[in-house]
Amino acid sequence: MATLRIRHTIIGGAATAATALAVLSAAPAASAQVTGLWAGTGLAHINTTYTLTASVGGSNAGTQVGFWIANPSGGAAVYMGASPVDSTGHATYQWTPTTVGSYTLIASDDGSSTSSNAQTMGISVTAVPVGGMGTGSASKIPIIGGLLSSLLSQFGLA
Numbered sequence: 619m620a621t622l623r624i625r626h627t628i629i630g631g632a633a634t635a636a637t638a639l640a641v642l643s644a645a646p647a648a649s650a651q652v653t654g655l656w657a658g659t660g661l662a663h664i665n666t667t668y669t670l671t672a673s674v675g676g677s678n679a680g681t682q683v684g685f686w687i688a689n690p691s692g693g694a695a696v697y698m699g700a701s702p703v704d705s706t707g708h709a710t711y712q713w714t715p716t717t718v719g720s721y722t723l724i725a726s727d728d729g730s731s732t733s734s735n736a737q738t739m740g741i742s743v744t745a746v747p748v749g750g751m752g753t754g755s756a757s758k759i760p761i762i763g764g765l766l767s768s769l770l771s772q773f774g775l776a
Contacts, residue, residue: 653739656723667714672725683709686731688722695731715743
C-alpha cells in the first residue's frame with residue numbers, strides 16, 4: 619500500500635512540475651521599458667512633420683510602443699498610434715502638429731499613457747512656419763549676425 623501511495627505522490631508531483639513548466643514557457647516575455655523620448659526639437663511648427671523617437675531598453679525587436687499627446691487645454695492624453703521597436707531598440711512615429719500650444723508627448727510600451735513605463739517630454743508648437751521669419755538674413759546684421767543666425771537655427775527659425 620505504501621509503495622502505491624509513494625508512486626502516486628511521485629507521479630502527481632511530476633505532473634504538477636510539468637504543468638508549471640508548460641505555463642511558464644507559454645507566458646509572454648516581460649515588457650521592456652521606454653527609457654527616452656525625443657522629437658529632435660523643443661519648438662515645433664504647425665503643419666510640419668516631426669519624427670518622434672522612443673528608446674526602449676531590454677526589448678526585443680517588434681515590441682509595440684504607443685504614442686500619445688496630452689491636450690494643451692489640459693484634457694486627457696489622446697492616442698496617436700503605435701510603432702514596433704526596431705533592431706536598434708528604437709520606435710518612431712511621424713507627428714504633424716496642427717494647433718498652437720504647449721503639449722506633452724508620451725511614449726509607452728505597455729498600452730497605457732499613465733503607466734510607470736511611460737516617458738514624457740514637453741514641446742511647444744508655434745504658428746511661425748520654418749523659415750517664416752522674413753525675407754532677410756540674420757547673418758547679414760553687423761556684429762551680431764552670426765550669433766543671431768545660430769540662435770535662430772537652434773529653434774528651427776532660420
